[in-house]
Amino acid sequence: xxxxxxxxxxxxxxxxxxxxxxxxxxxxxxxxxxxxxxxxxxxxxxxxxxxxxxxxxxxxxxxxxxxxxxxxxxxxxxxxxxxxxxxxxxxxxxxxxxxxxxxxxxxxxxxxxxxxxxxxxxxxxxxxxxxxxxxxxxxxxxxxxxxxxxxxxxxxxxxxxxxxxxxxxxxxxxxxxxxxxxxxxxxxxxxxxxxxxxxxxxxxxxxxxxxxxxxxxxxxxxxxxxxxxxxxxxxxxxxxxxxxxxxxxxxxxxxxxxxxxxxxxxxxxxxxxxxxxxxxxxxxxxxxxxxxxxxxxxxxxxxxxxxxxxxxxxxxxxxxxxxxxxxxxxxxxxxxxxxxxxxxxxxxx
Amino acid sequence: xxxxxxxxxxxxxxxxxxxxxxxxxxxxxxxxxxxxxxxxxxxxxxxxxxxxxxxxxxxxxxxxxxxxxxxxxxxxxxxxxxxxxxxxxxxxxxxxxxxxxxxxxxxxxxxxxxxxxxxxxxxxxxxxxxxxxxxxxxxxxxxxxxxxxxxxxxxxxxxxxxxxxxxxxxxxxxxxxxxxxxxxxxxxxxxxxxxxxxxxxxxxxxxxxxxxxxxxxxxxxxxxxxxxxxxxxxxxxxxxxxxxxxxxxxxxxxxxxxxxxxxxxxxxxxxxxxxxxxxxxxxxxxxxxxxxxxxxxxxxxxxxxxxxxxxxxxxxxxxxxxxxxxxxxxxxxxxxxxxxxxxxxxxxxxxxxxxxxxxxxxxxxxxxxxxxxxxxxxxxxxxxxxxxxxxxxxxxxxxxxxxxxxxxxxxxxxxxxxxxxxxxxxxxxxxxxxxxxxxxxxxxxxxxxxxxxxxxxxxxxxxxxxxxxxxxxxxxxxxxxxxxxxxxxxxxxxxxxxxxxxxxxxxxxxxxxxxxxxxxxxxxxxxxxxxxxxxxxxxxxxxxxxxxxxxxxxxxxxxxxxxxxxxxxxxxxxxxxxxxxxxxxxxxxxxxxxxxxxxxxxxxxxxxxxxxxxxxxxxxxxxxxxxxxxxxxxxxxxxxxxxxx
Numbered sequence: 001x002x003x004x005x006x007x008x009x010x011x012x013x014x015x016x017x018x019x020x021x022x023x024x025x026x027x028x029x030x031x032x033x034x035x036x037x038x039x040x041x042x043x044x045x046x047x048x049x050x051x052x053x054x055x056x057x058x059x060x061x062x063x064x065x066x067x068x069x070x071x072x073x074x075x076x077x078x079x080x081x082x083x084x085x086x087x088x089x090x091x092x093x094x095x096x097x098x099x100x101x102x103x104x105x106x107x108x109x110x111x112x113x114x115x116x117x118x119x120x121x122x123x124x125x126x127x128x129x130x131x132x133x134x135x136x137x138x139x140x141x142x143x144x145x146x147x148x149x150x151x152x153x154x155x156x157x158x159x160x161x162x163x164x165x166x167x168x169x170x171x172x173x174x175x176x177x178x179x180x181x182x183x184x185x186x187x188x189x190x191x192x193x194x195x196x197x198x199x200x201x202x203x204x205x206x207x208x209x210x211x212x213x214x215x216x217x218x219x220x221x222x223x224x225x226x227x228x229x230x231x232x233x234x235x236x237x238x239x240x241x242x243x244x245x246x247x248x249x250x251x252x253x254x255x256x257x258x259x260x261x262x263x264x265x266x267x268x269x270x271x272x273x274x275x276x277x278x279x280x281x282x283x284x285x286x287x288x289x290x291x292x293x294x295x296x297x298x299x300x301x302x303x304x305x306x307x308x309x310x311x312x313x314x315x316x317x318x319x320x321x322x323x324x325x326x327x328x329x330x331x332x333x334x335x336x337x338x339x340x341x342x343x344x345x346x347x348x349x
Numbered sequence: 350x351x352x353x354x355x356x357x358x359x360x361x362x363x364x365x366x367x368x369x370x371x372x373x374x375x376x377x378x379x380x381x382x383x384x385x386x387x388x389x390x391x392x393x394x395x396x397x398x399x400x401x402x403x404x405x406x407x408x409x410x411x412x413x414x415x416x417x418x419x420x421x422x423x424x425x426x427x428x429x430x431x432x433x434x435x436x437x438x439x440x441x442x443x444x445x446x447x448x449x450x451x452x453x454x455x456x457x458x459x460x461x462x463x464x465x466x467x468x469x470x471x472x473x474x475x476x477x478x479x480x481x482x483x484x485x486x487x488x489x490x491x492x493x494x495x496x497x498x499x500x501x502x503x504x505x506x507x508x509x510x511x512x513x514x515x516x517x518x519x520x521x522x523x524x525x526x527x528x529x530x531x532x533x534x535x536x537x538x539x540x541x542x543x544x545x546x547x548x549x550x551x552x553x554x555x556x557x558x559x560x561x562x563x564x565x566x567x568x569x570x571x572x573x574x575x576x577x578x579x580x581x582x583x584x585x586x587x588x589x590x591x592x593x594x595x596x597x598x599x600x601x602x603x604x605x606x607x608x609x610x611x612x613x614x615x616x617x618x619x620x621x622x623x624x625x626x627x628x629x630x631x632x633x634x635x636x637x638x639x640x641x642x643x644x645x646x647x648x649x650x651x652x653x654x655x656x657x658x659x660x661x662x663x664x665x666x667x668x669x670x671x672x673x674x675x676x677x678x679x680x681x682x683x684x685x686x687x688x689x690x691x692x693x694x695x696x697x698x699x700x701x702x703x704x705x706x707x708x709x710x711x712x713x714x715x716x717x718x719x720x721x722x723x724x725x726x727x728x729x730x731x732x733x734x735x736x737x738x739x740x741x742x743x744x745x746x747x748x749x750x751x752x753x754x755x756x757x758x759x760x761x762x763x764x765x766x767x768x769x770x771x772x773x774x775x776x777x778x779x780x781x782x783x784x785x786x787x788x789x790x791x792x793x794x795x796x797x798x799x800x801x802x803x804x805x806x807x808x809x810x811x812x813x814x815x816x817x818x819x820x821x822x823x824x825x826x827x828x829x830x831x832x833x834x835x836x837x838x839x840x841x842x843x844x845x846x847x848x849x850x851x852x853x854x855x856x857x858x859x860x861x862x863x864x865x866x867x868x869x870x871x872x873x874x875x876x877x878x879x880x881x882x883x884x885x886x887x888x889x890x891x892x893x894x895x896x897x898x899x900x901x902x903x904x905x906x907x908x909x910x911x912x913x914x915x916x917x918x919x920x921x922x923x924x925x926x927x928x929x930x931x932x933x934x935x936x937x938x939x940x941x942x943x944x945x946x947x948x949x950x951x952x953x954x955x956x957x958x959x960x961x962x963x964x965x966x967x968x969x970x971x972x973x974x975x976x977x978x979x980x981x982x983x984x985x986x987x988x989x990x991x992x993x994x
Binding site for chain 1: 353451486499926935942949
């Protein structure tokens with residue numbers, strides 16, 4: 001074995017030393033962003049009050065800026081509005097039908113009624129139709145859709161008007177429904193209101209899907225796809241009342257394209273998508289939100305620095321969320337930030 | 350996006366079916382043969398593949414026609430070819446009623462049990478089939494065949510109707526009307542027997558699969574158009590007179606004169622004539638066609654598209670089918686004119702999947718027009734390029750809604766978009782789009798084919814009434830002596846129209862008439878003297894809709910009809926918005942409660958609740974389907990004593 005011959009030490013010429021060791025001169029001031037022309041304000045009338053709002057804003061933004069409490073279920077600031085729940089509809093003079101406030105942009109001279117009798121009727125029915133077909137028991141205890149019970153009361157919505165709920169479908173039955181064919185209600189069954197009730201889908205360790213609670217707001221599909229994660233593991237399948245959120249061929253999540261970012265859970269307004277830990281604690285009767293504390297922190301895993309809210313009960317992390325208004329995350333996380341907390345519960349640590 | 354495709358690989362048969370539409374796979378990246386010299390270094394797919402997403406529906410059709418259903422390996426292969434996430438493709442496949450995702454026999458009889466066929470005994474056909482083949486959907490005859498119920502198949506004049514589909518190497522789709530159960534089973538057996546080469550010869554002899562038509566066969570329309578050949582017809586002038594497979598015959602009867610006039614006049618003058626004609630859309634919304642074309646022509650965004658809406662699915666409507674079957678070149682010529690006027694270079698013709706004969710005729714017409722230079726890079730020597738692509742729907746009423754139709758062409762679920770923006774600004778592929786239905790387009794030929802086209806608009810506007818110009822096609826079905834498509838000028842009364850059709854058989858009394866289809870309005874015999882115009886029907890709270898005039902005599906089962914209408918909307922709702930998705934279910938349940946004595950409150954209270962549901966659907970649904978889903982049902986209850994509930 002011969003000794004390694006060490007090459008002669010490299011000496012940097014002085015002109016290069018200067019380049020590599022002298023920091024560049026600081027800019028005398030922070031560069032200014034190129035000027036953006038502010039959109040011209042638009043004058044509209046909301047509930048008889050003339051207001052000036054930025055062009056390009058939606059009716060919902062304009063109304064909320066006035067302090068009006070317009071209900072929304074399928075709307076989320078961080079997602080493209082799909083305007084399917086129809087509880088945000090408002091009356092615009094000259095329009096044959098009501099218009100969705102969440103997606104309709106203001107136009108000069110628009111005369112908008114946010115609480116007319118017509119509006120209240122449609123909102124009441126939309127809430128009743130949802131309430132009679134979907135389990136809303138966990139819907140909206142938190143903002144931004146926290147007002148569900150309040151809105152039901154405000155509009156006098158009584159979901160029981162359509163009859164007692166039909167019994168749950170057997171597991172997988174709703175996934176097998178084919179478009180254009182349904183069993184028409186007849187006889188005594190007609191007195192029951194059809195529902196989307198079905199067993200909870202538990203097919204992985206991280207989260208469960210309880211589609212009995214699904215109002216088809218499309219938020220999870222958007223968060224999984226174009227608006228956040230770009231994974232496209234889930235989409236709407238089927239048609240009409242048989243429409244459902246599904247993986248391809250209703251395949252279990254571990255076989256699907258799911259990457260377990262949990263962003264669908266983050267945007268679900270009704271508790272249909274839920275941490276498995278929360279689901280099991282609820283089933284065991286040990287879930288106690290009053291006893292939980294929330295600790296804001298930064299995800300320890302990578303350099304992005306996502307904001308985390310740790311939900312802690314009995315000194316154990318039971319759920320992780322990210323604030324919707326975080327400029328880093330918009331409420332979205334990845335599998336590590338969302339689910340990678342188990343080690344903290346390891347007592348041998 | 351990381352395309353994640355799992356499951357077994359597609360079989361050679363599945364791949365061949367898909368490749369027939371998409372062309373051979375280029376590389377291992379898109380599911381083709383792996384070539385280690387290139388595939389390891391060059392990624393394919395991405396935008397190039399995703400830009401072909403609009404071929405998803407044709408590819409799914411290829412699988413359905415070949416295999417009899419959409420299989421998981423087949424769908425996976427399509428996904429890899431087009432770079433579509435499998436979950437999304439599955440969502441598309443499960444949206445359409447003519448696609449099966451569960452195993453299904455190769456031969457399927459789709460039996461129309463919708464409102465017109467009900468009046469002609471469709472329930473008896475279904476009961477007979479139940480006895481012969483077992484319950485709907487269940488495999489029969491060693492799993493080779495089954496039958497299913499279907500919404501309106503658009504052959505109401507010959508009710509009851511059926512659509513037979515047989516998957517296989519030479520797939521068959523054939524409409525039959527009128528039918529009985531024995532005839533359906535015989536046809537299915539013959540089709541299946543025809544799989545063996547020896548039997549295929551017998552097949553042809555049975556005129557089942559590919560028997561050549563004689564010109565006289567192809568012109569036989571008397572059963573659908575009783576007026577055919579009579580003088581004075583405009584829209585129907587060539588129907589039953591021209592050979593629908595012959596471009597020469599079409600030209601000999603005035604065909605392509607309108608296009609020549611339009612090209613000679615230029616696009617602006619063409620639009621001006623259409624505007625002067627005060628032609629409005631015949632699809633139901635009655636929007637001024639000239640204004641639509643002018644709006645598209647003026648859009649700076651490029652390219653512009655034209656779309657012909659041939660997804661005629663309103664129960665009781667079959668006029669567009671008759672035009673397409675009997676005068677297909679007229680549709681092609683009119684679309685070409687529309688493309689010329691609006692500055693488009695590509696048109697899409699979206700026809701419902703239940704119209705195989707009309708589809709075949711249109712494909713033939715497009716090919717013949719292309720071969721003769723009326724389509725292609727230099728249309729009729731004008732230097733302007735225009736192409737028409739035909740797209741087949743797959744069983745979804747909602748795709749007749751123009752924005753749902755765009756979504757369907759683009760390879761997505763047929764869910765209507767929110768308007769505004771309107772299609773003239775943001776339409777197909779996000780570009781300015783002029784979309785018109787078949788009857789509207791054929792009217793354009795009357796305007797521009799008149800003389801040298803100049804002044805044709807004013808002369809057209811002299812037909813009909815002040816508020817509704819031109820001739821109009823009506824689809825008469827139900828209890829009339831001679832059902833069929835009738836052409837009359839706007840302003841003709843309902844009574845005159847019924848007289849044309851020979852009145853009610855056996856001179857029985859009229860109980861009610863459904864105007865405008867399932868999304869229309871029931872009117873009583875007191876409305877017989879109403880002038881059939883947009884303004885005249887509006888004045889009595891009715892609608893012309895798509896031109897449906899369905900007559901119910903005193904023997905008709907109104908309760909069953911209303912329940913079928915409710916079931917129709919529950920089946921055909923896309924499921925996107927809450928008022929329609931759940932409202933149509935509650936509406937159907939409420940009718941069933943009343944009909945089956947299961948009501949939970951007084952009749953008056955039940956009807957009040959029905960009205961509440963209807964009002965919310967009308968006010969808050971995204972599209973016209975939900976907005977009209979309660980229209981006919983509520984109108985029936987408004988007529989005193991009509992509905993015995």
